[in-house]
Amino acid sequence: METLILDLKKQIIEALNLEDITPDDIDTNAPLFVEGLGLDSIDALELIVLMEKQYGIKLEDPGKSKEIFKSIATMAEYIEKHRTK
Amino acid sequence: MKKITSYCRITDTAVILNGNARDIPFSGEPGPVRLTEIYRSLETAYPKFHKMDNLSKAGFLASEMVLREAGYDMETPDGTVSLVFANSSSSLDDDIKFQHTIEKDNYFPSPAVFVYTLPNIVTGEIAIRNRILGETSFFILREFDAEKMQIFAEWAFASPGIGHVLCGWAEYLDGHCDVLVMMVERESPDGLDFTTLNIHKLYFDQHGNFDFRP
Numbered sequence: 001m002e003t004l005i006l007d008l009k010k011q012i013i014e015a016l017n018l019e020d021i022t023p024d025d026i027d028t029n030a031p032l033f034v035e036g037l038g039l040d041s042i043d044a045l046e047l048i049v050l051m052e053k054q055y056g057i058k059l060e061d062p063g064k065s066k067e068i069f070k071s072i073a074t075m076a077e078y079i080e081k082h083r084t085k
Numbered sequence: 086m087k088k089i090t091s092y093c094r095i096t097d098t099a100v101i102l103n104g105n106a107r108d109i110p111f112s113g114e115p116g117p118v119r120l121t122e123i124y125r126s127l128e129t130a131y132p133k134f135h136k137m138d139n140l141s142k143a144g145f146l147a148s149e150m151v152l153r154e155a156g157y158d159m160e161t162p163d164g165t166v167s168l169v170f171a172n173s174s175s176s177l178d179d180d181i182k183f184q185h186t187i188e189k190d191n192y193f194p195s196p197a198v199f200v201y202t203l204p205n206i207v208t209g210e211i212a213i214r215n216r217i218l219g220e221t222s223f224f225i226l227r228e229f230d231a232e233k234m235q236i237f238a239e240w241a242f243a244s245p246g247i248g249h250v251l252c253g254w255a256e257y258l259d260g261h262c263d264v265l266v267m268m269v270e271r272e273s274p275d276g277l278d279f280t281t282l283n284i285h286k287l288y289f290d291q292h293g294n295f296d297f298r299p
Contacts, residue, residue: 045196
C-alpha cells in the first residue's frame with residue numbers, strides 16, 4: 001500500500017502540473033479538494049482519467065466520486081480493490 | 086490622442102519591457118521551460134500558471150509585466166479595462182496536444198488540456214487574475230497587423246466607460262513565442278501615441294532598442 005500511495009502522489013503531481021510540490025508535501029489523509037491541495041472541478045475530471053489510464057478503473061457512478069477522491073488514502077484504498085492493471 | 090503607457094514584448098530571444106531588455110538567465114533552448122523561467126523571474130505566486138497552456142502562459146506573463154509596470158491594482162474589480170488580443174494560429178499548439186490524448190490506441194482525452202482548446206481562454210485567464218470586468222475579445226488574423234490591432238482597440242474604447250485597453254498579439258506555436266502586449270489609455274499626458282506606426286515599431290524592435298519613455 002505504501003508503494004501505491006507514493007506512486008499515486010507522483011502521478012497526481014505530474015497529471016495536475018503541481019509545480020513545486022513533492023510527494024512528501026502531500027498529506028495522505030488530507031482533503032484533496034478545496035482544502036489540502038485545493039484541486040478544482042477540472043482536476044477532478046483529470047483524476048478520473050488518471051484512474052482509468054494508470055489502473056484500468058472506469059468510474060461508472062459519479063455519485064461515488066466524492067468518497068473516492070476524498071484523500072490520497074481513500075483513492076489508494078479504492079484502487080487496491082478495483083484495479084485491473 | 087490615446088497613449089501606450091506600458092508594453093511588453095516576448096520573443097524566443099528576448100523579453101522587453103518598456104524598451105528595456107530584461108535580464109533573465111535562460112537555461113537553454115526556447116520553449117515551454119523558458120516561459121516557466123520568465124514566471125519565476127517575476128517572483129509571483131500564482132499556482133494556476135502551471136496549469137495553463139503555453140499560449141495562456143505567454144499572454145499572462147506579458148500582461149503581468151505590463152500591468153505591474155502600469156501600477157494596476159489587481160485586487161479591485163475594474164469595469165473600465167477591456168482586453169483585445171489576436172494571433173494567427175489560434176489555439177493550435179494546445180489543439181495538437183489534445184489530439185495526442187485522443188489517438189486511436191491511446192484514447193484518454195485530457196480535460197485539463199481540452200479546456201485550453203480555444204484561443205480566447207488567454208483573455209479569460211488575464212481577466213480572472215486581474216479582476217478585469219470589461220469586454221474581452223480575441224481575433225484570428227493571417228499575420229501580425231498593426232493597423233487591425235489599432236482598429237480593434239478603438240472598437241473596445243467605443244464601449245461606455247472604457248478608459249484602458251490591454252491589447253496585443255499573443256502567439257505561441259510549437260515552442261515559439263511571439264507576444265506584444267500594450268496598455269493603452271484614453272487619457273494620459275504621458276506615453277507613446279497609439280498609432281499604427283508605433284505599434285509596428287514596438288513589434289519589430291526585438292532587441293530593446295526602441296526609445297520608449299512612458
